[in-house]
Amino acid sequence: MTLHVDTPAPARPRAPRRSPGHRGSGRGGGLARFDLRATPYFLVSPYFLLFAVFGVFPLGYTLWVSLYDWELAGDKSFIGFDNYISLITDAAFWNAVVNTLAMFVISTVPQLVLALILANALNKRIRGRLFFRLGVLLPMITSVVAVAVVFTQLYGRDYGMINWFLGLFGVDAINWQNESWTAWIAISTMVDWRWTGYNAIILLAAMQTIPKDLYEAAALDGASAQRQFWQITIPMLRPTIIFIVFISTIGGLTLFTEPVLFDGNPTMAGGATGQYQTVAMFIVKEAFRDFDFGYAAAAAWLLFALILIGTLINYSFTRRIGGNK
Amino acid sequence: MLNSKRHGTLAAVVVMTAAALAVTSCSSNEPAKNTAASGGSASEPVTITVQTFGGGANFGYKKAVETWNASHPNIQIKHENPTDRFEDVFLPQLLQRLQAGSGAADVVGIDEGAMGLMKARPQFFADLAEYGLDKRKSDFPAAKWENGINKDGKLFALGTDIGGMAMCYRKDLFEKAGLPGERDEVTKLWPDWTTFMEVGKKFQAANPGKSDPKFLDGPNTLYNVLLSQEAPKNGNVNYFDKNNQLILESNPAVKTAFETVKTFSQAGMTAKLASFTPPWNAALKKGGFAVMGCPAWMVGVIKDNSGPGNAGKWDVAGVPGGAGNWGGSYLAITKQSKHPKEAAEVLNYLTGKEGHVMAFQEANAFPSSIPAQEDPAVKDLKSDYFNNAPTGQIFGESVKGLLPVFLGEKHAQVKTSVEKVLEGMDQGSIPYDQAWQKFVEAGVKAAG
Numbered sequence: 001m002t003l004h005v006d007t008p009a010p011a012r013p014r015a016p017r018r019s020p021g022h023r024g025s026g027r028g029g030g031l032a033r034f035d036l037r038a039t040p041y042f043l044v045s046p047y048f049l050l051f052a053v054f055g056v057f058p059l060g061y062t063l064w065v066s067l068y069d070w071e072l073a074g075d076k077s078f079i080g081f082d083n084y085i086s087l088i089t090d091a092a093f094w095n096a097v098v099n100t101l102a103m104f105v106i107s108t109v110p111q112l113v114l115a116l117i118l119a120n121a122l123n124k125r126i127r128g129r130l131f132f133r134l135g136v137l138l139p140m141i142t143s144v145v146a147v148a149v150v151f152t153q154l155y156g157r158d159y160g161m162i163n164w165f166l167g168l169f170g171v172d173a174i175n176w177q178n179e180s181w182t183a184w185i186a187i188s189t190m191v192d193w194r195w196t197g198y199n200a201i202i203l204l205a206a207m208q209t210i211p212k213d214l215y216e217a218a219a220l221d222g223a224s225a226q227r228q229f230w231q232i233t234i235p236m237l238r239p240t241i242i243f244i245v246f247i248s249t250i251g252g253l254t255l256f257t258e259p260v261l262f263d264g265n266p267t268m269a270g271g272a273t274g275q276y277q278t279v280a281m282f283i284v285k286e287a288f289r290d291f292d293f294g295y296a297a298a299a300a301w302l303l304f305a306l307i308l309i310g311t312l313i314n315y316s317f318t319r320r321i322g323g324n325k
Numbered sequence: 326m327l328n329s330k331r332h333g334t335l336a337a338v339v340v341m342t343a344a345a346l347a348v349t350s351c352s353s354n355e356p357a358k359n360t361a362a363s364g365g366s367a368s369e370p371v372t373i374t375v376q377t378f379g380g381g382a383n384f385g386y387k388k389a390v391e392t393w394n395a396s397h398p399n400i401q402i403k404h405e406n407p408t409d410r411f412e413d414v415f416l417p418q419l420l421q422r423l424q425a426g427s428g429a430a431d432v433v434g435i436d437e438g439a440m441g442l443m444k445a446r447p448q449f450f451a452d453l454a455e456y457g458l459d460k461r462k463s464d465f466p467a468a469k470w471e472n473g474i475n476k477d478g479k480l481f482a483l484g485t486d487i488g489g490m491a492m493c494y495r496k497d498l499f500e501k502a503g504l505p506g507e508r509d510e511v512t513k514l515w516p517d518w519t520t521f522m523e524v525g526k527k528f529q530a531a532n533p534g535k536s537d538p539k540f541l542d543g544p545n546t547l548y549n550v551l552l553s554q555e556a557p558k559n560g561n562v563n564y565f566d567k568n569n570q571l572i573l574e575s576n577p578a579v580k581t582a583f584e585t586v587k588t589f590s591q592a593g594m595t596a597k598l599a600s601f602t603p604p605w606n607a608a609l610k611k612g613g614f615a616v617m618g619c620p621a622w623m624v625g626v627i628k629d630n631s632g633p634g635n636a637g638k639w640d641v642a643g644v645p646g647g648a649g650n651w652g653g654s655y656l657a658i659t660k661q662s663k664h665p666k667e668a669a670e671v672l673n674y675l676t677g678k679e680g681h682v683m684a685f686q687e688a689n690a691f692p693s694s695i696p697a698q699e700d701p702a703v704k705d706l707k708s709d710y711f712n713n714a715p716t717g718q719i720f721g722e723s724v725k726g727l728l729p730v731f732l733g734e735k736h737a738q739v740k741t742s743v744e745k746v747l748e749g750m751d752q753g754s755i756p757y758d759q760a761w762q763k764f765v766e767a768g769v770k771a772a773g
Contacts, residue, residue: 072417073421159604265601266414267412267741269745273763289413
């Protein structure tokens with residue numbers, strides 16, 4: 001395995017030792033060989049060490065905690081899989097799952113479609129192309145907290161700008177936090193505002209790798225721009241689309257900051273009846289509001305499973321994009 | 326680079342956690358560093374960290390700490406106030422540090438609502454009797470003293486402020502609605518909750534428009550006022566009985582408070598705001614409502630949130646239905662403190678007459694200490710922001726004859742959960758006829 005790594009660089013300084021005499025002494029050669037074999041591992045180890053400390057260990061520890069009735073700064077006792085069993089029958093948990101999935105769908109689908117349209121537009125010869133390309137990235141560099149705070153004020157019931165605008169058309173003030181679907185929409189707009197441009201730029205980069213002669217050949221055959229888009233661009237983008245769908249799935253299912261700040265205070269309740277409580281919020285609420293560590297750890301593992309399932313489902317969908325048409 | 330995309334949300338969480346950790350480690354390192362430095366010789370000054378919570382002037386310890394530090398070169402107080410939120414920020418952090426065995430301050434503030442929880446965890450706090458603080462018993466009303474004794478029967482916390490109870494109201498809005506504006510007349514207007522309702526009807530009739538102010542802010546403040554009055558009438562318990570069994574459903578105090586809130590909400594007299602949220606703050610500033618249940622510390626909250634532009638518009642009147650207490654806090658010494666003896670001196674000072682009086686002047690935190698209550702600086706204090714209302718006298722009256730109310734180990738969690746249901750009912754996401762059932766369910770779940 002190690003020999004696959006590029007070795008010339010470490011090998012070069014050893015060059016003068018190539019004399020048979022040195023090789024005969026064995027010891028130096030062994031050290032060199034050890035060096036040759038060990039160095040690559042040594043060089044890649046920081047990542048794996050950090051991953052072990054901040055990735056593998058918490059994962060394992062969470063699993064261990066999830067098997068206990070573990071109260072923060074209190075008693076703990078081993079209860080096996082009881083936490084998982086009560087979670088599966090806990091309506092509040094499923095409410096959080098439904099909210100998370102709903103917001104994932106409401107935010108991600110328009111986001112990716114919009115990103116695709118944007119990327120296609122930015123790929124054309126338009127005036128001020130650089131300006132627009134940089135412009136769509138701007139929301140990305142805004143702090144997520146700032147975005148959520150500003151949007152929450154825009155959606156304010158009494159003094160919010162959106163209700164003021166709707167009021168011009170005679171619409172009664174909407175209490176956006178009050179109903180599930182209004183809250184879902186409000187939170188989804190925050191997510192979309194921040195991430196659409198980012199996806200567009202990734203798709204744009206992928207579009208630019210598509211060979212131009214494909215389009216020229218299609219144009220010669222009389223394919224319209226729309227047809228070129230569906231028959232060439234989309235299929236060629238497939239790996240990139242799979243990638244952004246994966247990343248969006250993980251991000252969408254761990255949605256946290258926006259709904260927390262939308263609530264106004266960090267109780268993690270997600271509205272009076274949990275109208276927009278996500279699974280991530282549910283976990284934090286159980287662990288740090290109700291001090292039930294074991295239960296929260298079990299919920300974290302179920303979220304992990306949920307993300308795996310979600311990613312697999314999305315993969316099976318996206319791999320068919322532009323398949324056998 | 327690429328896969329940092331959606332990790333953005335993840336990253337936000339990570340960053341938040343990291344920030345929380347950073348805060349933890351900063352605040353935890355400093356006392357450790359100081360104690361390490363001072364460990365060598367006795368002549369070097371000892372630093373005692375005091376951590377409290379609350380917005381604005383919070384515990385009102387600025388002047389008290391400066392005064393102490395000026396006269397005690399060997400024991401320096403370092404006062405930190407990391408957050409304005411107790412239940413959902415300060416308390417979980419404190420518990421984590423207690424369990425970790427490091428990072429907690431020497432002296433920590435604890436809100437009344439979490440005293441049940443802390444009483445059940447005697448292993449984390451120093452026994453104050455070891456430092457002679459059990460002699461302070463006669464300084465405090467029984468209600469405050471008894472709550473500082475843990476399940477092992479040891480004294481672990483002494484009282485800081487006490488809530489008391491009054492009503493804060495917008496004088497200008499009252500006069501605009503054709504109601505009397507003077508505080509004594511207003512107090513006479515509502516001897517009980519029935520007459521309070523009548524006043525509300527009159528106020529609302531004069532403010533029929535959609536954007537006109539409402540009589541009350543929302544369900545939370547009203548509910549807490551009512552519960553604080555009802556609990557002493559029903560065995561001095563609210564969500565839990567003295568064996569820590571949940572009695573939410575059977576305690577008439579809870580039911581009465583709930584039903585009264587429901588009546589006011591149904592009558593359309595609330596601005597449908599949950600307290601301590603940004604919209605609530607905005608409404609305080611813009612005059613979105615006229616009356617609010619007002620323990621002493623709330624006076625400071627109103628002043629900070631309404632801003633200087635509303636000075637003189639607010640006033641303080643008596644509360645319908647008699648005395649009660651909402652809130653108030655305690656100071657305790659953590660067992661992990663390296664200098665419990667010096668910490669005890671600091672605690673003794675802050676909960677003593679001098680500390681109490683300064684805190685009252687600074688943050689309107691009404692003293693639980695009896696000598697401080699009787700001090701002219703407290704008794705005769707008037708609040709210029711509140712139209713020169715004699716807050717010292719009003720709150721002093723309201724805490725006379727206060728009885729100790731038992732709060733269970735999970736009081737804070739149950740309180741947060743059931744009040745969420747009240748908010749939902751008020752704002753319309755829970756129908757009125759299902760609200761009590763949801764209220765009980767939420768309480769049972771939080772207690773479980």
